[in-house]
Amino acid sequence: MREMLKGSNVALSVLSENVASVIISLGWGSPTGEGDADVSVLLLDANGKVHSDTDFYFYNNPVAPDGSVQLLGKTPTADGNEDRISFDLTAIPAHVDRIVVAASRYNGARFGELDDVRLSLADGAGENLLRFAVDNVDSMSAIIFGELYRRQEEWKFRAVGQGYDTGLAGLAMDFGVDIEDDAEAIEAQENAAAEDQEDTTVPPPTPADDPSARRTSEAIPSPRPPEDDGEPRKRTARPRTAKKKITLPKVARKGLAENESWREARLFPASALKSDRDRETRATSVLLSVMAQVPEFGRRLTAAFGAPAGRMETFTEVTLPHGETPRRPDGVIRVERAGKLWTALVETKTNGNALKADQVQAYMDIAARRGYEAVITLSNDVALEGSPLVEVKIDGRRKHKVALWHLSWAEVTHQAQLLIRHEGVGNAAHAWLLQELLAYLQHDNSGCHGFQNMGPAWVPVRNGIDDETLCQGDSRALEVVESWERLIRQVCLGLGGELGQKVLPVQRARRGSDPGARRSLLADHLCRDGNLQAELRIEGTPGILAVSADLRTGRLRTSIEIPAPAQGYPLSWAKRLVRTLAEAPAALHIETLVEGEQGGPRSTLERLRPEPADMLPKGTGSTITGFRLSLIKSMGSTRGNAESGFIRSVDDAVHRFYSTVVAHLDRATPRRAPSKAEPSVG
Numbered sequence: 001m002r003e004m005l006k007g008s009n010v011a012l013s014v015l016s017e018n019v020a021s022v023i024i025s026l027g028w029g030s031p032t033g034e035g036d037a038d039v040s041v042l043l044l045d046a047n048g049k050v051h052s053d054t055d056f057y058f059y060n061n062p063v064a065p066d067g068s069v070q071l072l073g074k075t076p077t078a079d080g081n082e083d084r085i086s087f088d089l090t091a092i093p094a095h096v097d098r099i100v101v102a103a104s105r106y107n108g109a110r111f112g113e114l115d116d117v118r119l120s121l122a123d124g125a126g127e128n129l130l131r132f133a134v135d136n137v138d139s140m141s142a143i144i145f146g147e148l149y150r151r152q153e154e155w156k157f158r159a160v161g162q163g164y165d166t167g168l169a170g171l172a173m174d175f176g177v178d179i180e181d182d183a184e185a186i187e188a189q190e191n192a193a194a195e196d197q198e199d200t201t202v203p204p205p206t207p208a209d210d211p212s213a214r215r216t217s218e219a220i221p222s223p224r225p226p227e228d229d230g231e232p233r234k235r236t237a238r239p240r241t242a243k244k245k246i247t248l249p250k251v252a253r254k255g256l257a258e259n260e261s262w263r264e265a266r267l268f269p270a271s272a273l274k275s276d277r278d279r280e281t282r283a284t285s286v287l288l289s290v291m292a293q294v295p296e297f298g299r300r301l302t303a304a305f306g307a308p309a310g311r312m313e314t315f316t317e318v319t320l321p322h323g324e325t326p327r328r329p330d331g332v333i334r335v336e337r338a339g340k341l342w343t344a345l346v347e348t349k350t351n352g353n354a355l356k357a358d359q360v361q362a363y364m365d366i367a368a369r370r371g372y373e374a375v376i377t378l379s380n381d382v383a384l385e386g387s388p389l390v391e392v393k394i395d396g397r398r399k400h401k402v403a404l405w406h407l408s409w410a411e412v413t414h415q416a417q418l419l420i421r422h423e424g425v426g427n428a429a430h431a432w433l434l435q436e437l438l439a440y441l442q443h444d445n446s447g448c449h450g451f452q453n454m455g456p457a458w459v460p461v462r463n464g465i466d467d468e469t470l471c472q473g474d475s476r477a478l479e480v481v482e483s484w485e486r487l488i489r490q491v492c493l494g495l496g497g498e499l500g501q502k503v504l505p506v507q508r509a510r511r512g513s514d515p516g517a518r519r520s521l522l523a524d525h526l527c528r529d530g531n532l533q534a535e536l537r538i539e540g541t542p543g544i545l546a547v548s549a550d551l552r553t554g555r556l557r558t559s560i561e562i563p564a565p566a567q568g569y570p571l572s573w574a575k576r577l578v579r580t581l582a583e584a585p586a587a588l589h590i591e592t593l594v595e596g597e598q599g600g601p602r603s604t605l606e607r608l609r610p611e612p613a614d615m616l617p618k619g620t621g622s623t624i625t626g627f628r629l630s631l632i633k634s635m636g637s638t639r640g641n642a643e644s645g646f647i648r649s650v651d652d653a654v655h656r657f658y659s660t661v662v663a664h665l666d667r668a669t670p671r672r673a674p675s676k677a678e679p680s681v682g
Helices: 167-174 183-198 276-293 295-305 357-370 409-423 428-441 458-466 475-499 515-529 570-580 646-660
Strands: 002-004 009-011 021-029 038-044 069-076 080-088 098-104 115-122 128-133 142-151 154-164 177-180 220-223 311-316 331-337 340-348 374-379 403-408 503-506 531-538 544-550 555-563 589-594 602-604 624-634
Touching (some): 021 142, 038 069, 038 080, 069 503, 080 295, 154 167, 276 295, 340 357, 403 409, 458 475
Parallel strands (some): 374 403
Antiparallel strands (some): 021 115, 038 098, 069 080, 331 340, 555 624, 589 602
16 A cells, blocks of 8 residues: 655556546544544536536535445544545546545534544555545644546546645635625524424435534535526525434324234235245345335445446346356346446345355455456444454455455445435335335344344353453453444444434544454453443434443443533533433433542432432532433343343443433533534534
C-alpha cells in the first residue's frame, strides 16, 4: 500500500488494474471514541466550480441517480469511525473534471480534537491501494482530504489535506456553492416542515446513508443552479442539511381476519421448510429475487462490495466447472453497465450453520479463473474487523484479483428495515416486496435470525469464572470476547433498523493498536473480573448506553450517564428528570454524579418520585455533573438464542432500556455546548 504525502499524486492504473470503481474511506479516532465528522463530495467542472446541485453529495443527498457516487455510511473502528464513499468512475458525468472528497465537523468542533485523521483508497476487489495521513489540522473545522481528477482519460488521485477554519460554509464557497446564512429563517422553515410532517401517515423517503442530519450554527451551503443556457428552467429545490422528522403510523391498520388464528397469505412462505438445505435454497432465492426487483435494496447491499450501478440480474443453483467435480454456488449476482459485467458468487448458510472453508476456497478459485469480481458469503454470523470468518489462500501468481466479502442475515434485515420503515423506496410494489422479505426473514422457521450462539467456549468459561479456575491467557476467554463483540454488533443493527438511526458500538483503544490486541485485553479483563462490557452510541441520545454482563452474579446492567443541564437549579433538574421518567420502570436506579467524588446519592425511581430532592447531595459546595440511570436484570444462562438464552436476554435488555428510559431523555435533558475539551457525540 502506497503512503501518500501532502501534494503528491498517483495514477490509479499504476496501483491496480481494477479501478473502474473505487472506495475511499475517511477515518479518525478520538480519546473517548465519540468524535465524529460528516463527509461530503463535490463534482467540479474544468473551472473548479460545481455545475448544479446534483453535483454536491452529503448526508441528506447520499446517492447519485446514476450510481456514480454513493455515501456508504460509517463503520466503527477501534477508536472512532470510518466513513466510506463508493465511486463508479465509469459513470462519472463527462463535464466533471475533478472530484473533491472532504469532511466537516459541527457545533464548533475542530479536527484537532480527533486522532489519526486519514484517507485510504481501495480498488474494486477491496484491496487497499493508498493511504494519506492528514496532519496540522488543529484549528480546522473542515478538510479537503483528497481529490480524484482526470488526465488524458485516466483517473489520478492527489493528496490535498487543505483545511478550513470557516467550516463547511467556507469550503463550499470556494467551489461556487451558494450560501444560505439566515439561520433563524432556516430553523423556522424546519419547524414548519416538521409540523406539516406530523399530519401525514405515510413517511416520505429520507436519506439513504446518514439519517443523522444535524443543525449547525454555521451557514448552510446549497450548490448554485447551472448557468442559464437560454431556455426556461424550473428552479430546483436546494439541498437541506436538516433532517425532516419521520413519523410512523401509531396504530396498525385493522385487519379483516375473523379471529387471530387466520394467517395472512405470504409471498414467501416459511412455515413448511423442513431441512437446512430447504432453508438455504429458499432464503437465497428470496433475497436475490428481491434484490433484482427493488433497485434501491439491491444497490444498498452491493455498492459496499464495489459493484457498479446498473441493471442487476440474479441466479440460483448455477453449475460451474471445477476440476472433476462441478461446483454449484447458492447464487450469482451480475450487474451490467456500459457493456461491462460485474459478477459475484454467493455462498449461503442459515440456521447457525458455519461456512466451510473448502467451499469458499473453491468459489474463490472459480471466480479467479473466470474473471469474476467477488465472492459473497452470507450467514447468521457477524464478521469482525481483523478476524475473517473463513481463511482462504490467494494465489499471488494470478493477475485477476477476487474480493471476499461477508454479509450477516442481521445486516440484510437491518437494510430492509431502514428502507421500508424510514427511508422509502420508489413505488408501492417495491415497498410491498420489501415488507414480504422482512416478514420472511423474521419468521421463526426461516433460519435467518442472525448471530444466535455464543459458541462452545461459553459454558467452560462461565464454569471457570464460577469456580475461579479461569486463568488469564486462556484461549476460550478470547473466543467468548469475540462472540460478545458479534452479539453487540447485531444488537446495534437490530436497534438501528427499528429506530432508523445510527447505532454503533464504541470501541475504545489506544491509537495504533490492532483489534486483536484490544480483544486480548478484554479477555484478560473477563478472566480477572468476570465481566463483559460494551458501549453503544445511539444517534440523538444525550449519552453513551453501557451494557455490562457480570458472569459471577448472572446479572445484566444497562445504563446511561446524562450531563447536568447548563442552566437552572439542581432541585429543578431533579424534578424535571423524575417527570421525564414517568413511564420508566419503578426499579430504575438513579445515581447523582458529583464532581471530584466517587458517587453521590443513589436510589430507585420508585422512592424518588415522591421526593426528587433526595437526589441532591447533602451540604453545600458539591457540583452535580450529571446523573447515571441503570436497569438491572437477570441474564440467560444458556449460550443460544432461546427464551432462556444469554443472547436473547442481552437483546431484550438493551431494547427495553432504550424504549422505557433513553427514548424519553433527549427532549428533557438539554446538553452543554461541546467545548474543545469535550468532543461532541456524533
